[in-house]
Amino acid sequence: MGRSQVVPRDGSGAGEFGPDADDTGCTVLHVDMDAFYASVEIRRRPELRGKPVIVGGAGPRGVVSAASYEARKYGVHSAMPGSRAQRLCPHGIFLPPDFAAYTEASRAVMAIFRDVTPLVEPLSLDEAFLDVAGARKLLGRPARIAALIRHRVATEQRLTCSVGVASTKFMAKLGSTRAKPDGMVVVPAERALQYLHPLSVSALWGVGERTAETLQRLGLKTVGDLAAAPLGMLRAAVGDAAAHHLHELSWARDPRRVIPDHVEKSIGAETTFDIDVSDLSIIRRTMLALSNKVAQRLRHADQAGRTVSVKIRLADFQTLSRSRTVDVPTDVAREIFEISWALFSSARPGERIRLIGVRVEGLTSADGAPRQMTLGERDHGWRDAERAADAVAARFGTGLVTPASLLRGDGLRRDGNGAAPAPNSPEGPPTRHNGGR
Numbered sequence: 001m002g003r004s005q006v007v008p009r010d011g012s013g014a015g016e017f018g019p020d021a022d023d024t025g026c027t028v029l030h031v032d033m034d035a036f037y038a039s040v041e042i043r044r045r046p047e048l049r050g051k052p053v054i055v056g057g058a059g060p061r062g063v064v065s066a067a068s069y070e071a072r073k074y075g076v077h078s079a080m081p082g083s084r085a086q087r088l089c090p091h092g093i094f095l096p097p098d099f100a101a102y103t104e105a106s107r108a109v110m111a112i113f114r115d116v117t118p119l120v121e122p123l124s125l126d127e128a129f130l131d132v133a134g135a136r137k138l139l140g141r142p143a144r145i146a147a148l149i150r151h152r153v154a155t156e157q158r159l160t161c162s163v164g165v166a167s168t169k170f171m172a173k174l175g176s177t178r179a180k181p182d183g184m185v186v187v188p189a190e191r192a193l194q195y196l197h198p199l200s201v202s203a204l205w206g207v208g209e210r211t212a213e214t215l216q217r218l219g220l221k222t223v224g225d226l227a228a229a230p231l232g233m234l235r236a237a238v239g240d241a242a243a244h245h246l247h248e249l250s251w252a253r254d255p256r257r258v259i260p261d262h263v264e265k266s267i268g269a270e271t272t273f274d275i276d277v278s279d280l281s282i283i284r285r286t287m288l289a290l291s292n293k294v295a296q297r298l299r300h301a302d303q304a305g306r307t308v309s310v311k312i313r314l315a316d317f318q319t320l321s322r323s324r325t326v327d328v329p330t331d332v333a334r335e336i337f338e339i340s341w342a343l344f345s346s347a348r349p350g351e352r353i354r355l356i357g358v359r360v361e362g363l364t365s366a367d368g369a370p371r372q373m374t375l376g377e378r379d380h381g382w383r384d385a386e387r388a389a390d391a392v393a394a395r396f397g398t399g400l401v402t403p404a405s406l407l408r409g410d411g412l413r414r415d416g417n418g419a420a421p422a423p424n425s426p427e428g429p430p431t432r433h434n435g436g437r
Contacts, residue, residue, distance in 0.1 A: 017185050017187060018186065019146075019147060020143070022190070022191075023142045023186050024188070026142045026166050026172075026187065026188065028131060028165075028166055028168060028169055028171075028258060029129065029165055029172055030127065030163065030164040030169065030172035030173040031162075031163050032126065032127040032161060032164075032176045033109065033127065033159060033160075034159070034180060036105075036125065037055040037065055037066035038053045038055050038067060038068040039068070040098075041101075051068070052091065052093060053070070053092070053095065054066075054067050054068075054071050054076055054093065054095070055067070055094075055097050058083070058094040059082060060081075062082025062083065062094075064077065065097050067085070071092050074088045082094070102125055105157065109153055109161075110122060110128065112153055112156065112157070113149065115300060116135050116139065117300070118260060119131035119134070121260060127176075129169055129258045130149075130258065131257070131258035142165050143165050146165050146186075150163060150184065160182040162177075162181060162184065164177070164178075165185070165187065166187040166189070166192070168256075169256050170252070171192055171196070171252055173205075174199070174203060193252055196223050196224075197222060198222060198223070198224065199223050200222060201222065201223055203223060204246055204250065206245055207246065211238060215237065218233065223250050227247070227250035227251055231243060234247060266359055266361040267294055267303065267360055268309075268358060268360065269290045269293040269294050269357065269359075270357025271289075271355065271356060272313075276352035276353060278352045283356060284341065287310075287341055290357065291333045291336040292333040294360055295332060296333070303331065303363045303365065304330055305330065305364070306326055306328070306330075307323055307324070307362040308330075308336055308339040308340055308359070309321060310343045310357065311356070312357075313353070314351045314352065315351060315352040315354050322346060324339055326339070329362070329366070330360075336358065
């Protein structure tokens with residue numbers, strides 16, 4: 001794709017289930033990347049755009065891992081033997097899988113999701129459920145949040161995704177499936193049955209080819225047919241457990257909540273310098289950038305921590321660590337930076353440094369954590385300013401708001417490896433600048 005940007009469509013769910021539909025109570029999103037493996041390959045080989053790209057082996061033992069939408073028009077799909085895919089699409093372009101690249105792309109996409117809400121439940125490398133109830137105050141209604149996510153994935157990762165917005169996980173996943181490719185479907189809570197009942201029974205989770213045939217022999221072709229069927233008939237056909245499961249789904253009942261993939265015990269960030277450094281101004285600027293990143297992650301997870309630690313890896317790979325526990329939990333970048341810099345200074349490494357890291361441990365809910373004013377802090381000070389910066393970053397992407405000390409004199413961002421000397425006040429307040437977006 002080169003450096004060109006991908007701009008998402010308004011959504012294939014245009015109309016009564018499009019982006020402007022009533023999304024009241026629809027706080028569950030299902031985000032599904034479009035032809036993910038193939039799209040990652042096309043991103044680094046832009047000359048393949050618009051061509052039938054097949055990820056997987058073409059030989060007798062090869063299996064298709066992914067196919068671009070151009071290849072799918074010929075009937076190629078994942079898990080298909082490569083030899084059959086080659087017969088269906090003889091001019092298809094076969095590429096070997098690069099799972100390291102797909103994992104890296106997945107991490108970047110999931111990081112965008114977690115910028116919006118800490119409640120992210122990945123299902124695989126290329127799809128996840130999000131609960132955006134807590135993000136509405138900052139980012140607006142769920143459909144707008146979905147649009148922002150799609151825009152960020154497109155502009156920052158040059159990939160496209162489809163999103164279903166609904167009140168339950170099941171309906172959100174149905175929406176994203178019907179939104180493909182590169183679209184959005186909103187299923188209003190009050191119209192879930194209107195959306196669901198005309199669909200084929202095969203749209204229900206747990207209905208494979210064999211179960212669908214069994215149901216259709218009973219005259220149950222649509223979800224609405226199944227919903228109206230006597231439960232005893234379903235039990236006789238598919239068993240007690242499956243009958244109950246399908247009956248509940250046919251009435252759009254799905255009580256499952258979005259469960260994050262893990263609970264953080266600590267939150268940190270670190271960077272490895274391209275060239276070992278000893279310049280304190282560079283190290284100081286880097287630690288400020290890391291402190292900002294850690295604080296932002298804490299706030300997005302609604303967490304604060306009492307223990308701040310730093311990791312210092314020297315050029316000879318010797319690793320030093322220092323930590324300090326404070327009385328009051330913090331999620332404020334300025335406080336984390338001041339403690340981190342004091343810890344670094346006390347370590348006095350005095351040698352060239354390969355890696356630097358900042359971490360906050362002893363996490364607790366930020367809502368329940370007491371707050372004390374930092375010396376010189378106004379009533380609405382650093383924490384409020386940083387939260388405002390969070391809102392801008394979530395809406396427009398990271399890099400648009402940054403501490404003034406991370407700017408060069410010409411207003412361009414300089415990363416932690418930059419050679420420019422740090423300003424006299426590296427802990428300056430967040431400053432907005434044009435990031436070329």
